[in-house]
Amino acid sequence: MNLYLKHFLGLFLGIIFVVVGLNYLVDPYRIFHKPWVRDNYYLNNHAMRVEASGIINTENFDSIILGNSESENFSAKDASRIFGNHYVNISLSGSSMIERNFVLNYALKKRNIKQVIFQLEGLYPRIKPLAETEIGPYSFLYDQYAINDLLIYMRDIKNNSRYLLCTSILPTLSAACKNNIKNIETLVEWGSNPENQKRYGGLNKWLEAKNNLQIQNALKAISDSIHKISTHQVNAIDLAEISSDKVKYKQSIETDLLTLVQQQPSTEFYLFFPPYSRLKYAIIQQSEPQAFESYKEIVRLMVSDFGQYPNVKIFGFEGENFLNDIANYKDLTHYHPRYNQAMLKWMQTGEHQLTTSNLDAYLSAITEKSAKYPLQGFADQIDVYLGHARQLP
Amino acid sequence: MLFNSFVFLLVFLPITLAGFYWLGNRFGQKQALIWLIVASLTFYASWRSDHLWILLGSLLFNYVAAGCIAKATRGRKWILIGALSANVGLLFYYKLLIAGFIGSSTLQSQAFSTEYNILIPLGISFITFQKIALLVDTYKGRLGPVKPLEYCLFVTFFPQLIMGPIVHYREFEPQLRGHHFLKWNPDNFSVGMTILIIGLFKKVVLADGIAPHVNAVYDLMANGEEVNYIDSWCAAIGFSFQLYFDFSGYADMAIGLARMFNINLPINFDSPYRALDRFDYWRRWHISFGAFMRQYVFFPLARAKKLKIGNVGALAITTLLSGFWHGVGETFILWGAVQSILMLALHYRDHVLEKLGLKLGRRNQTSFLLKMFATFFITVLLGVLFRSNNMYTVASMYTSMLTGIVTLMTGNFSNPTADIQLIFNRHDLIKLAVMGTIIWGLPNTQNFFARFWTAIDQRSHKPEKGIPDLLPGASKLKFSLNRVYASIVVAVILIVLTHMTQPSRFIYYQF
Numbered sequence: 081m082n083l084y085l086k087h088f089l090g091l092f093l094g095i096i097f098v099v100v101g102l103n104y105l106v107d108p109y110r111i112f113h114k115p116w117v118r119d120n121y122y123l124n125n126h127a128m129r130v131e132a133s134g135i136i137n138t139e140n141f142d143s144i145i146l147g148n149s150e151s152e153n154f155s156a157k158d159a160s161r162i163f164g165n166h167y168v169n170i171s172l173s174g175s176s177m178i179e180r181n182f183v184l185n186y187a188l189k190k191r192n193i194k195q196v197i198f199q200l201e202g203l204y205p206r207i208k209p210l211a212e213t214e215i216g217p218y219s220f221l222y223d224q225y226a227i228n229d230l231l232i233y234m235r236d237i238k239n240n241s242r243y244l245l246c247t248s249i250l251p252t253l254s255a256a257c258k259n260n261i262k263n264i265e266t267l268v269e270w271g272s273n274p275e276n277q278k279r280y281g282g283l284n285k286w287l288e289a290k291n292n293l294q295i296q297n298a299l300k301a302i303s304d305s306i307h308k309i310s311t312h313q314v315n316a317i318d319l320a321e322i323s324s325d326k327v328k329y330k331q332s333i334e335t336d337l338l339t340l341v342q343q344q345p346s347t348e349f350y351l352f353f354p355p356y357s358r359l360k361y362a363i364i365q366q367s368e369p370q371a372f373e374s375y376k377e378i379v380r381l382m383v384s385d386f387g388q389y390p391n392v393k394i395f396g397f398e399g400e401n402f403l404n405d406i407a408n409y410k411d412l413t414h415y416h417p418r419y420n421q422a423m424l425k426w427m428q429t430g431e432h433q434l435t436t437s438n439l440d441a442y443l444s445a446i447t448e449k450s451a452k453y454p455l456q457g458f459a460d461q462i463d464v465y466l467g468h469a470r471q472l473p
Numbered sequence: 474m475l476f477n478s479f480v481f482l483l484v485f486l487p488i489t490l491a492g493f494y495w496l497g498n499r500f501g502q503k504q505a506l507i508w509l510i511v512a513s514l515t516f517y518a519s520w521r522s523d524h525l526w527i528l529l530g531s532l533l534f535n536y537v538a539a540g541c542i543a544k545a546t547r548g549r550k551w552i553l554i555g556a557l558s559a560n561v562g563l564l565f566y567y568k569l570l571i572a573g574f575i576g577s578s579t580l581q582s583q584a585f586s587t588e589y590n591i592l593i594p595l596g597i598s599f600i601t602f603q604k605i606a607l608l609v610d611t612y613k614g615r616l617g618p619v620k621p622l623e624y625c626l627f628v629t630f631f632p633q634l635i636m637g638p639i640v641h642y643r644e645f646e647p648q649l650r651g652h653h654f655l656k657w658n659p660d661n662f663s664v665g666m667t668i669l670i671i672g673l674f675k676k677v678v679l680a681d682g683i684a685p686h687v688n689a690v691y692d693l694m695a696n697g698e699e700v701n702y703i704d705s706w707c708a709a710i711g712f713s714f715q716l717y718f719d720f721s722g723y724a725d726m727a728i729g730l731a732r733m734f735n736i737n738l739p740i741n742f743d744s745p746y747r748a749l750d751r752f753d754y755w756r757r758w759h760i761s762f763g764a765f766m767r768q769y770v771f772f773p774l775a776r777a778k779k780l781k782i783g784n785v786g787a788l789a790i791t792t793l794l795s796g797f798w799h800g801v802g803e804t805f806i807l808w809g810a811v812q813s814i815l816m817l818a819l820h821y822r823d824h825v826l827e828k829l830g831l832k833l834g835r836r837n838q839t840s841f842l843l844k845m846f847a848t849f850f851i852t853v854l855l856g857v858l859f860r861s862n863n864m865y866t867v868a869s870m871y872t873s874m875l876t877g878i879v880t881l882m883t884g885n886f887s888n889p890t891a892d893i894q895l896i897f898n899r900h901d902l903i904k905l906a907v908m909g910t911i912i913w914g915l916p917n918t919q920n921f922f923a924r925f926w927t928a929i930d931q932r933s934h935k936p937e938k939g940i941p942d943l944l945p946g947a948s949k950l951k952f953s954l955n956r957v958y959a960s961i962v963v964a965v966i967l968i969v970l971t972h973m974t975q976p977s978r979f980i981y982y983q984f
Contacts, residue, residue: 082659084954088666091963241971291894 099244103233108243109221110134111229122267129179129214130232132170133221136187139264141168144187146180147199149173150354152268153417154197154424162428165194171268172215176206179215181336186222188344197350197427198337200382200394202375203364205325207332271417279410283458286411287465294411299462301412302359305367306459317370326377333385341389350427351386352395353379355419358403360412361446362453372450376443383434394434395427398446404453474519475978476669476726477677485516486730489631493734497655505655506622509734513629517595524594527563532628534559535604539611539619553612557605564601567594568797596635598798600628602765607642609769616643623649632730636723636981638741638761644929645736654735663954664925665732667962671918672725673969679911680718681977683904687711687860689896694869695862700896702877705870707897707905713849713856714908717746719980720759725918728928739764739929744917746852749844749937751815754852756936764931766791788820789813799859804867808858815851841940914944922952 106115111134122131143165145154151171159167170187172179177200187193210216220228270276279289289295308314341349365372379396386392402408408416426432434442474481489512497505518525538556542549607627610616619642627645628634648654690708693700700708724742731738739761748754755763774780775787782790796809857874861867879885897905919926920942942948952958 082663082954083956084663084959085659087956087959088663088963091960092966095963095967 099241102244106244109229109232110138111226111232112137114138122264128170128172128268129175130218130221132172132183133186133218133229135168135170135264136183136190139168141166142191142193143167143195143197144184144193145169145171145197146184146187147171147197148175148180148201148354149270150356150414151197151199151420153271153420155265155269155421157265158421159197159424162424163195167195167197168264169268171199173268174214176208176213177201178206178208178210178332178336179213181340182210182215182219182222185336185340188340188347189224193344193347195348195350197352197424200351200353202353202378203356203360204371205329205332205378207328269417271420276410276414280407280416282405282407283461286406287462292411294414298412301363302455302458302462305363306456308367309455314367315370317373321370322374322377325374326381329378330381330385333382338385341386341392345389345391347391349386349389349392350395351382351392352397352423352427354413355397355400355403355415355423356413357406357409357415358398358449358453359406359409359455359458361398361403361450362455363412365447365450366453366455372447376447379434379443380439383436383439387434387436393427393430395423395432396434396442396446397423397426397432398449399432399442404449474516476723476730477673477973477977479973485512488512490733494655494657498657502649502655503622506626506649510622510625510629513626513631513634516631517629517634520595527594527597528600528629531560531563531600531604532625535608535628536619536621536624539607539624542608542611543616543618549612553608556608560601560605560608564598567597568800599633599635599637599639602637602639602762603628603641605769606639606765610641610643620646630731630736632727632734632736633738636727636979637759638724638727638739639765640739640761640929641931644739644931648736656735658735660925660954661735662733664922664952665729665734667952667958668725668729668732668918668922670729670962670966670969672722672727672729674722674965675718675725676722676979677969677972679904679908680715680722681972683711683715683901683908684977686897686901687715691860691862691866691870693896694873695866697865697869700869700873701894702873702880704896705873706877707901709853709857709870709874711897711901711905712860713746713853714905714912716856716859716980717912718908721918723979723981728918732927737927737929739931740919742917743919743936744912746849746912747845747940748848749841750819750848751812751851752819753937754848755816756932756934761931762795764933766795767933770794785817785820788816792816802862803864804858804861807864807867808855811855811858838940845940910944914942915947916942916950920948921950924951924953 107113108115109130141156143159143163145151145156145159145167147154148171152169152173154169154171156167156169159165159169170183172183180198184196184198188196210219215222218232220231266272279285279292279295286295286298290299337351361372364375383394386394397403402415402419408419410416474485476482489509492508492512493505496508514525514528517528535556538552538559541552542556545552607616607619607624611619623646624642626649627640627642630640630645633640687708690700690704691712694705721742724740728738728740741760741762743757743760745754745758748757771787771791774782774790775784780786792813793806793809796805796807796812799805799808854871857870858867861870915921919928
């Protein structure tokens with residue numbers, strides 16, 4: 081061996097030894113234990129697909145909230161107070177139901193869970209294999225073997241190094257470290273972020289934030305739907321296709337969520353459809369009636385499939401009037417955090433629960449509300465803002 | 474299994490190296506060769522095991538065909554034509570498949586995705602080229618008898634199996650003879666490992682570092698979204714840099730890995746963005762492919778008396794075929810056609826000047842710099858054709874880039890796209906600047922490792938000398954096996970490891 085190789089190997093292996101030793105002390109992903117140096121550092125909510133398994137492994141809780149970005153503002157503390165259990169919110173931003181089912185499955189197998197508040201997916205359900213989802217590359221964290229979880233240290237060395245430095249070496253020195261020192265209670269919430277807060281308050285607030293991608297998508301969706309309606313490009317409803325979508329969704333639901341419900345009779349499941357803005361539903365109902373009818377069929381399917389189980393309650397909040405006012409939304413789908421708190425109360429009291437007896441009335445009501453919603457008015461306001469009138473035929 | 478994955482670097486490579494040197498020293502060459510062949514087949518099967526049969530079938534077919542050509546006293550030409558047709562047919566089939574002309578998959582749109590989506594046999598092009606060269610060389614009597622184990626390793630040797638360089642049997646086989654091949658050589662190992670680490674840095678840190686922003690702009694363009702003209706220029710230049718470091722990274726890794734096994738592979742990359750014209754460019758970019766096309770396509774066409782197409786026709790056909798090889802889609806065909814036109818124009822210009830007894834321009838530093846950046850500018854523009862999945866994206870990109878030029882020339886910065894939020898932020902611009910500095914300011918791999926460089930050079934014409942490294946004193950940087958460089962290389966590998974979040978495939982895997 082020459083001098084170069086000796087020096088290279090000595091230095092490289094020495095550094096690796098130190099890094100592995102620190103990892104052992106800190107265990108940043110909580111595979112085996114909570115960090116022994118400090119325990120209140122988390123990567124951030126975008127890494128929840130990676131961190132959720134560690135939280136499930138080591139945090140103290142008996143109930144979970146698991147949803148999408150619309151569920152991230154549920155306060156675990158509020159949920160614990162309202163339901164009387166010890167909640168943790170491990171919602172996965174931008175997740176499909178397949179991903180949430182996957183994490184839920186792990187939590188139910190690993191821990192004795194009393195209650196689950198779980199967000200359903202109704203509009204445009206994403207049915208694809210787990211490997212193709214964002215959590216796919218991290219699926220090894222959610223299997224029964226702890227040893228292969230160590231792979232995460234090789235998969236995500238960049239975040240891991242940052243985590244390690246922040247938890248063990250630079251806990252308070254760096255601004256980047258301070259930003260991520262969060263309480264598990266507020267780990268995933270985004271409602272207090274000033275950038276998000278300033279988008280509540282109505283269309284003017286949206287237009288002021290026109291460079292935001294969510295706002296751009298919202299404005300485009302409004303504009304596209306009006307164009308579709310005015311040029312008579314709205315497709316007729318194809319019942320056969322709806323039936324085919326329903327079959328696919330049913331298979332997916334039965335394989336994933338229904339099995340969990342059946343296997344865990346002592347766990348209470350609070351399943352809910354997120355209350356997107358009425359504007360969102362109106363866009364779908366008026367310009368894509370096929371998608372809206374599919375959505376209604378999915379609601380119907382969920383109530384008929386799950387309603388028979390005593391440990392399951394299904395909720396739909398679209399009868400509420402707050403959906404009508406986009407001042408309560410920062411874009412088409414994300415409502416103000418105060419409605420997360422309200423939803424917890426409604427779920428606890430059973431308000432807005434969907435059953436086979438009230439389902440038809442509920443679906444008729446939400447269809448009517450969406451159909452009557454003044455979509456054109458929004459398009460006109462946007463046109464005025466942009467300074468050029470839309471020329472409709 | 475990718476070179477830039479932990480399973481390759483921490484499991485496959487150490488085991489393969491240990492097995493090779495142990496078996497070689499304990500038992501001998503035959504066992505070491507078998508070990509390397511098995512390891513290489515395992516490497517290939519780790520992508521898609523069902524494609525292993527295509528590799529093995531092709532390997533056996535060409536071995537038999539080469540044997541028949543060597544031994545036959547009559548009909549050798551027809552055996553060669555039959556075997557070449559089978560090889561080209563297989564390649565043609567997969568090229569049509571990837572373009573969606575046959576089968577149900579339209580892979581063209583996935584072409585620049587660096588995710589795992591390998592649907593056609595990996596390395597099919599490079600494997601086929603090597604075998605075509607073997608068959609022709611056998612026919613021409615340039616080779617002695619083809620030895621089975623050496624032949625198997627020549628085809629399957631994992632550092633060059635997937636993406637080249639295209640190595641010739643006559644260059645490869647002699648290296649497997651003798652004691653030097655099996656003997657642990659610390660200097661060879663150190664140099665090979667260091668070149669591998671530099672290649673990893675180019676791929677993992679530089680190419681993959683800029684790829685998400687380039688992809689974001691091209692995806693927006695493909696979806697009909699408006700993009701700021703600054704972004705379209707950054708994406709066009711960014712893609713040129715991404716492709717450069719992606720391919721250069723692989724070329725380094727292949728040479729470095731082979732060197733760790735005491736094998737020298739051909740040089741495939743020689744600072745192409747320092748080229749002074751398109752001919753010079755193709756002597757520096759994908760050198761082994763250029764050499765193959767010249768030797769096995771251009772020369773036979775140019776010299777075929779029956780065809781009567783001469784050098785010009787042969788050049789046009791060769792460049793068009795090069796475009797076709799990259800893809801059957803309209804953008805690749807156009808890319809190949811434009812390359813062809815540019816090279817023909819250059820050819821005619823030189824021809825006319827020669828007839829008139831004139832020489833173009835002065836050969837000083839300034840003229841070299843102007844030529845070099847003009848050639849790079851054309852490469853960036855052609856890169857848009859190469860990267861775009863359809864002509865709509867091409868048109869959108871060029872329109873946006875043209876808007877940028879008009880804006881700059883007129884000084885009117887109030888056009889509608891100027892307000893669109895930028896995708897390339899200040900950090901990305903710094904990244905582009907760092908990449909540019911590495912490309913034009915620092916010595917390339919072979920110059921940096923000049924004292925230890927042993928790679929094969931297949932070029933009959935060396936590239937233009939061009940300009941030196943632009944950073945003052947950079948040309949004097951030469952690697953040596955000392956503590957300082959060992960410490961720097963440790964720092965580089967640590968940077969690489971912290972960036973290896975999710976291994977991404979190489980762009981040229983699709984070809």
